[in-house]
Amino acid sequence: MAKDELPEVPVNPDKSWHQVVERPNTLAKKVPKIGGKNPEKAFAEAESIVKRMAAEYVDKLADDIEQMKKLAAAYRSDPSDANLDKLFRLVHNMRGQGATFGFPLITEIGRTFCRYVRERPADVEVKPALVDQHLKALQVVYSQSIKGSGDEISQAVVHALSEVVEKEIG
Amino acid sequence: MSKSYDFTNLRVLVVDDCKFMRNILERMLEALGCGFVRTASDGIDAWEYLATDEFDMMITDWEMEPEDGPTLIRRLRIDSESPARYIPVIMLTGYTEKSKVMNARDFGITEFLAKPLAARSLHARIVNIIENPRPFVRTASFFGPCRRRLNLPSFEGSDRRGSAEDAVEI
Numbered sequence: 574m575a576k577d578e579l580p581e582v583p584v585n586p587d588k589s590w591h592q593v594v595e596r597p598n599t600l601a602k603k604v605p606k607i608g609g610k611n612p613e614k615a616f617a618e619a620e621s622i623v624k625r626m627a628a629e630y631v632d633k634l635a636d637d638i639e640q641m642k643k644l645a646a647a648y649r650s651d652p653s654d655a656n657l658d659k660l661f662r663l664v665h666n667m668r669g670q671g672a673t674f675g676f677p678l679i680t681e682i683g684r685t686f687c688r689y690v691r692e693r694p695a696d697v698e699v700k701p702a703l704v705d706q707h708l709k710a711l712q713v714v715y716s717q718s719i720k721g722s723g724d725e726i727s728q729a730v731v732h733a734l735s736e737v738v739e740k741e742i743g
Numbered sequence: 744m745s746k747s748y749d750f751t752n753l754r755v756l757v758v759d760d761c762k763f764m765r766n767i768l769e770r771m772l773e774a775l776g777c778g779f780v781r782t783a784s785d786g787i788d789a790w791e792y793l794a795t796d797e798f799d800m801m802i803t804d805w806e807m808e809p810e811d812g813p814t815l816i817r818r819l820r821i822d823s824e825s826p827a828r829y830i831p832v833i834m835l836t837g838y839t840e841k842s843k844v845m846n847a848r849d850f851g852i853t854e855f856l857a858k859p860l861a862a863r864s865l866h867a868r869i870v871n872i873i874e875n876p877r878p879f880v881r882t883a884s885f886f887g888p889c890r891r892r893l894n895l896p897s898f899e900g901s902d903r904r905g906s907a908e909d910a911v912e913i
Contacts, residue, residue: 576824576825576826576828577825577828577829579820579821579823579825579828579881579886580881580886582881582882582883586883590882590883591880591881591882592880592881593878593879593880593881593889594878594879594880594881595878596829596876596878596879598873598876600753600799600800600831600872600873600876601873601874601876603752603753603799604748604749604750604752604753604873605748605749606746606747606748606749607746607747607749608747608749609747609748609749609750609751609776610747610750610775610776611747612746612747612748612775612866615774615775615776615862615866616862616863616866618774619770619771619774619775619862620862622767622770622771622774623767623771623860623862626766626767626770629763630763633763662806662808665806665837666760666761666764666806666837668837668858669761669764669804669836669837669858669859670761670763670764670858671859672858672859673767673858673859673860673861677859680837680858680859683837684837684839687837687838688840692840
């Protein structure tokens, strides 16, 4: 396939130098505005797909929780950056999926966990106990199948974790 | 009411390290009427697809291993061997923090879509790419879609396209 060249930058360009590249809108020709699926019907179809996949999601969540327990055990015995990164990657994916399938608390707890791991200042040490509290909270959401925003206690836990993390991040 | 866009000829590459998310995205795009959807598991895998086949747009996750979304997008925009320098990119991510969103524009993304995933939002991003293509801008330190027209918090002030603080090092 023919490659598009990267526009060249002049030698010692002025600070405000820039070049605008306008391209023909080939996609508009490729995608007619008529003749496709009725969008509302397509959205309803997509929604039903998400609902059907929600059952598969619960199985996947179970697998993720099991994996998380193993990674958490590894992190407890060796609280290294590498082990924490493995936990981060797993929880980050869980965070992305939770709310899509009716578990927004997974997303919320995952969000504060990811924020803690990645956003804390370089001179702030990770507290393994705080990591553990997040993981335990995720386990509880799964084991008690807490869908939606949960009860007052659930919300209080999420709020408390968020507050502690914000304090740690500064 | 939305127009009935005919996405039959649209060729979309989905990049996500989570098989479950790849699966749901593929099925959601098919529900919207997309005729050609392929999936890749990370940036390196995606590069191979883009080098061997034609795609009209790419939807990519942020956190992936071994190559993440930001690295893939940067490479596509500036690498001399890029197989798809101008491909529109939707960044689909669990990140919702403002700092992350603002960073994403400097990678050269076209649209930003925060999880949870919803067909209506996905459709809106695809339609925006087709209806409102953004020109590309080359500065001394950036190449990508014009960042002023990205659907992000407003970018105000004088013309700073060429200023160092408005760009990522490449």
